[in-house]
Amino acid sequence: MWDELQFAVSLIVSGLSIGLMYSLIALGFVLVYKATDAINFAQGEFVMLAGFVAALALGTQGVPVIAGVLAAVVVMVLFSFALERIVLRPLLGRPIIAVIMATIGLGAMLRGLPPITVGGETRAVPLPIGDAPINFGPVSLPPIQILGVIVTFGFLGIFTWFFLKSRMGIAMRAVADNQQVAMAMGINVERYFALAWAMAGTVSALGGVIWGSMLGVDVHLALIGLKVFPVVILGGLDSIAGAVVGGLIIGVVESLAAGYLDPYVGGGTKDFAPYVLMILALMFRPYGLFGTHRIERV
Amino acid sequence: MLHRESGVFKTSYAADMALYPLPIARWTVAAIILLFAVVLPLSLHEYYLSVINLSLIAIVGALGLNILVGYTGQISVGHAAFMSVGAYTAANLAVKLGLPFWVTLPAGGLMAAFIGAIVGIPSLRIKGLYLAIATLAGQLIIEWIINHTPAISGGAQASIQVPRPALWGYEMKTQGQLYFFLLFFAALAILATLNLVRSRIGRAFVAIRDQDIAAEIIGINIFRYKLLSFAISSFYAGVCGVLYTYYFGIANYEAFQIGVSIDYLAMIIIGGLGSVLGSILGAVFVTMLPIVIRLTMEPLAGLFFNAGEMSSVIASTRLVLFGGLIIFFLVVEPEGLNRLWRNIRNYFRVWPFSY
Numbered sequence: 001m002w003d004e005l006q007f008a009v010s011l012i013v014s015g016l017s018i019g020l021m022y023s024l025i026a027l028g029f030v031l032v033y034k035a036t037d038a039i040n041f042a043q044g045e046f047v048m049l050a051g052f053v054a055a056l057a058l059g060t061q062g063v064p065v066i067a068g069v070l071a072a073v074v075v076m077v078l079f080s081f082a083l084e085r086i087v088l089r090p091l092l093g094r095p096i097i098a099v100i101m102a103t104i105g106l107g108a109m110l111r112g113l114p115p116i117t118v119g120g121e122t123r124a125v126p127l128p129i130g131d132a133p134i135n136f137g138p139v140s141l142p143p144i145q146i147l148g149v150i151v152t153f154g155f156l157g158i159f160t161w162f163f164l165k166s167r168m169g170i171a172m173r174a175v176a177d178n179q180q181v182a183m184a185m186g187i188n189v190e191r192y193f194a195l196a197w198a199m200a201g202t203v204s205a206l207g208g209v210i211w212g213s214m215l216g217v218d219v220h221l222a223l224i225g226l227k228v229f230p231v232v233i234l235g236g237l238d239s240i241a242g243a244v245v246g247g248l249i250i251g252v253v254e255s256l257a258a259g260y261l262d263p264y265v266g267g268g269t270k271d272f273a274p275y276v277l278m279i280l281a282l283m284f285r286p287y288g289l290f291g292t293h294r295i296e297r298v
Numbered sequence: 299m300l301h302r303e304s305g306v307f308k309t310s311y312a313a314d315m316a317l318y319p320l321p322i323a324r325w326t327v328a329a330i331i332l333l334f335a336v337v338l339p340l341s342l343h344e345y346y347l348s349v350i351n352l353s354l355i356a357i358v359g360a361l362g363l364n365i366l367v368g369y370t371g372q373i374s375v376g377h378a379a380f381m382s383v384g385a386y387t388a389a390n391l392a393v394k395l396g397l398p399f400w401v402t403l404p405a406g407g408l409m410a411a412f413i414g415a416i417v418g419i420p421s422l423r424i425k426g427l428y429l430a431i432a433t434l435a436g437q438l439i440i441e442w443i444i445n446h447t448p449a450i451s452g453g454a455q456a457s458i459q460v461p462r463p464a465l466w467g468y469e470m471k472t473q474g475q476l477y478f479f480l481l482f483f484a485a486l487a488i489l490a491t492l493n494l495v496r497s498r499i500g501r502a503f504v505a506i507r508d509q510d511i512a513a514e515i516i517g518i519n520i521f522r523y524k525l526l527s528f529a530i531s532s533f534y535a536g537v538c539g540v541l542y543t544y545y546f547g548i549a550n551y552e553a554f555q556i557g558v559s560i561d562y563l564a565m566i567i568i569g570g571l572g573s574v575l576g577s578i579l580g581a582v583f584v585t586m587l588p589i590v591i592r593l594t595m596e597p598l599a600g601l602f603f604n605a606g607e608m609s610s611v612i613a614s615t616r617l618v619l620f621g622g623l624i625i626f627f628l629v630v631e632p633e634g635l636n637r638l639w640r641n642i643r644n645y646f647r648v649w650p651f652s653y
Contacts, residue, residue: 039427041430087625087629090629091628091629094628094632095371096426096427097367097371097373097426097430098628098632100373100426100427100430101563101567101624101628102624102625102628102629104375104560104563104621104624105564105620105621105622105623105624105625105628106621106625107621108560108617108618108620108621108624109617109618109620109621109622109625110621111614111617112613112614112615112616112617112618112619112620112621113614113618114614115610115611115613115614116611116614116615116618120610120614226434226438229431229434229435230435233428233431237427268442268445268446271438271442272438272439272442275435275438275439276439278431278435279420279432279435279439282420282423282424282428282431282432282435283420283423286423286424286428
């Protein structure tokens, strides 16, 4: 009985911490969608790209950790700017399908690039935090997951302050709410689009460093992007709180499914359960737990 | 298609909707049939026929996806899963019950249509991004179910060997024989699509694409037509999957993963959304692309990469070119190859007296 309880608790705790790390990646998706209405199907590839930059900087050149992380952030921010400018701006006003397909195409490009340019082998992102699991009573977590939790909470605090208190954050909320009215109020909408992408790039960069350090950096790191969709659908596409709650739910469901169902069906429920949950969410509450319910007018 | 239509004036709707836009088109079509049915199979080498065969299969799938995405405006990122449904249905029927291809092929298509309609149910409430994600979920869930159900997937390798298609005891084995087998179904698919899109159903699809609420107001039953679109489109996908299975002699879920769904989306975007000719051009283009890359890379890439890396480098180059082409066509020429072809035709229409 005690063993079973401990098993369940450790599954839930590790699910919660993994879930918060999913939230970190989902935040990038939500920020862009909230501010610019653009959909980024290449979020996983963003994370992969950041992971590669960090791995190349830290692994092969032997630079300090801060510099490596900064390099990832700078590259991702510049990359996001370029993407917004070159690909997404010409697609403004076009059907949503065009943006989805453009980011899917971008994802394919990014997945194809590493094996041609830097080689396809798995690389490590060495962070000075050690591997030994840290014990909290009955459960133990690897230090990288704890770092992920801390970083996610850090971003959450920053974004909460930014959107509620800062002048720029309020302007960005205005842009998200209604672009034309925001323009009429003298807000430079294009600049805030760029800012939203820069924020998404920063979040993806940190996500890439942490996930890359946990899983190793290769093309398969991009598969983490497939986890973003259940998280954001469940939480609501345009809600930052939703991304966190969605991430927690998906993390726990995944962990419990892997712990209790895998022995019966032969593995793989980890990748399967979040999508079943997502389908249910789509059926009953398509705009998510915290998302805005948009009413369509002809 | 190929002719200059100067001096021909249509005076009725029936003439405008006719499959042959001009009297001379009959002769063009006859010439094309002659080319594909007699000249090509007799003159081409086995290898080139195999390339054409793959294109023919892709044409069926691309037409189906274009009915859904290009004509009805619903997005599906899970089409490869419908192909796998068709493939495994046909393979199981062919192996366990020993049925011939003219039973298994429509059976595979119908099964895929049934599953496709189920996956399409959310399209009644959600659209755009949400639908894309729902179909993505459909892809992953179907893949998982096939992979984890030995009764469907035929054991640990999740692959089933199927016998060669046979007609009246005559087995189709060589590329040349399979060519006629595939050509028949590709031609049937093209003809069916051409007729579908000019029918009442096709016009209802286009109305839903342009504005679904308005379509509902003018009396189109959205529920029925959206599901019908999913079902028809998945039927094509299922048939495409069955053709793959018979062509390679094996049904394997690895041939129908999410990357394949994206390949087919690339076909219809590069070819042109909402156009039959575009689906054909896109399918041929995307099928040829890796072959052209391999032919050009093999002599060149040897300088930079060793032989072991070669296959992964070629696959990656293909991905990069693919992604680049999708973005290029979306940004620069949203109507795809079909539009380029029309531009060329319009240029020569009054040539050499353009002004």
